[in-house]
Amino acid sequence: MTKYIAIIILSLFISCTSQKENSDKRIIPVAEVIGTGEILNLSNCAKSVRYIPLETNDTTLIAGISSIYKLGEMFLVQDYRRGATSQCFLYDKHGKYIRQIGKKGPGPDEYTLIRSVDVRPNTNTIFMDVNTKCMEYDTNGNMTKHIRMPECPDKMTIWESVQINDSIYLSTLTSSLHRHYKALLFNMEGKTTMLYPNHLGRIKNERGWGSSDGKYYRFKDQIRLWRSWDDTIFTINKKLEPEVTYIFDMGPYKAPMEWMESYRTDYDRTNYVFPYAIKESSKYLFLNFQCGQNAPEKYEYEITSTSPGMQQKRTLVNVDVFGLFNKSTGKLTLLNQPVKHKYLGFRNDLDGGPCFWPIYISPDEEMVTWFSADKFLEIYETLPNPSPELKALAEKLIPDDNPVLMIVQLK
Template identity: 30%
Template sequence: MMKILIIILTLILISCEQEIEINDLRVIDLEGNVGQSRTVLLSEVAESIEYIPLETTENSFVGIPRKESIIYENNLLFICQKGDYFKIFNSKGNYIRTFNKRGNGPKEYISSIMVVVDSTAEIISIGSFKNIVEYKTTGDYIKTLDYPIEESLQGVHYKEFGIIDNYYYVLATHIHHKLNNLNYSAIILDSISRVVLKIPYPDKERELVEKTSIQAIDYLHPTPLLFRFKNSVRIKNGYDENIISIDKNLQIDTVYRLNYGKYGIRNFSSNSYSSKVEDKPFLDLHGKIYESSTFLFMRFKTGNLPLKHWVFKNKLGEKVSAPISCSYFNKKTGQFTFIDPCGLDEFGLIDDLEGGPAFWPLYISQDGYMVNHIDAFTFIEYAKAHKVSEKFKKIAAGLKDTDNLVLIRVKLKNE
């Protein structure tokens, strides 16, 4: 009976989200800030930045990590390699171990499409297309959770997952076109793989996907976006303005609302999607959302809106630009800011603390650290060409071009 009640309440919540008054939400005002971008210094959001060379040995060398596949929790860094295994380092850059349990056996993972490390860095959960396998980060097997097989979930594929209270597993669905199962944006499993809750995919999102041709849908991003904050999991459904949160009691609430206003994609006909998005005056969330106790960090495709483009060199060495803007939202003041790019091949927050390259996170830990990395060659060359701190110069002087990556660790403000 309780499960039925929870599901009914969830359905009511989702269907009523659009009717909630703006004043009742933490509104992120995108529309009102178009054309008002500025450069942002790292010191505005951070207490410190550290550049930590990773130990270079035959066993520890990481090469080029998979895109956006680094995790940092409780002073341990996990870097996923292209062979679906992990190199683990501590916060001083010392190599700890290689984690590799890939295989077809009953206690092995098939692939590492999705990875979650708990806030203690003691448990690593690895999701593939068929299950989630959990281990201690020392390598000991814990358990396997097989995805449920039931008629209502036929055709459902999963792209991301989050864990609540080490007990509930929130699996966000992968929605690419109208042939996918459009019934749910996420399902929640308990620790023994039982479905305890299904979260409906919003009607307006379903209508958007269904009316858009398969060719044009390639220009859209209807897949639910999942990210974690503390002991809650957040979900943003496609182009829905609302970001919902699920807590350890399976209570669902709308925690943020993205005010796209006249720049929302639904203001344009579906024919617009089949042409270049760069030519269109609408905002499109690009990539992940990263949340800390005080800030949300996001990127947007900005089309032909009056926001500065990111300029970079492509693989051929040609200078090109892309209509992509970084941004951040201060949860405590309600202020949203589009961030101007700050030079060729640089975007994000200007490092005014050590003089290094602009910074943008690939991960935010549960204890308030943002992390990214830079290769040794680029680090050395940057020190030669820019006015950097003595600390930065000293690190560069101790590196060789062929050394391991340098971890960039930023301690966020909590005020």
């Protein structure tokens, strides 16, 4: 009898412990779901889709889009052109060109390089980190504020900058020599008011994996800090302190720091898993994982690197796996490819159009991605039953037109 009572007590203890662990919705259970996956329909989390072809004219020929932001009914598009400085253009809700924001040049109100762009919710303020300074613009294109850049800690450089409020700004930091700090706060005069130390204390690295440094993203009016080699997403809270928000449970798939900092390119041949990109809505985290040998649907693809006077093709192996984390249930679902060995993301069952994955989520819960005109037309030709809207759009496009935005409204 004593033996049976002990077994019952032990079972109850394990059950209670498990419930306690599962109730912590901050934990993203990556290790639990490696090796699983399913095709998810866009209708699982969204209710409508629309397309906005960006107006094409001689002054705004957009080769690619670095970032997109929504300001009321307008869209701010950061263009990237190979061999040239990126620029920012404003479009209305129909894709009609409104104006350029800021101006290239060496003058005090001009820029030669845009390092990062930010738009705070419910404001008409456009914030640019232009490498030597930060500037703010209104939607009429007027430069309204200069902000001095702060001095960096020894042997560190700024990766990108973002607004916290009207007078406080944050810059993420990178270094190839040490990992003392991840970010700093500064004011309009360029004075550093706070340094955020790394919680991983590696301090003597001969080389650093730069693409993992300086990561942040905005969720509505909150700023999240994270890095690919961390296991934690922090939020800058009202006291301007980093607060633990989500934790990746990588289990045996967690990459060691030495590997993450070694400039390795053999992602497809390792057993490691790490997050590479994050977007967030009120209900979900949209996660892009590099899964190495654990990617169930690896495939080869070609990219063309264009340099002045030369083009170079490279063959890469796709080991990306997308994941949808439900913030209210704590469930992580890995997505199988809706078109195997070709497209990732959600299967578009709303209008039968392109597969979808967000590159931006607006404060009013609209998800946005984009397609070059030639890519959109290529995808359109493969659609078995395109909607009348898609057909009308495809008939107006030519391959050299500016990109098409795909806007998906979340439920």
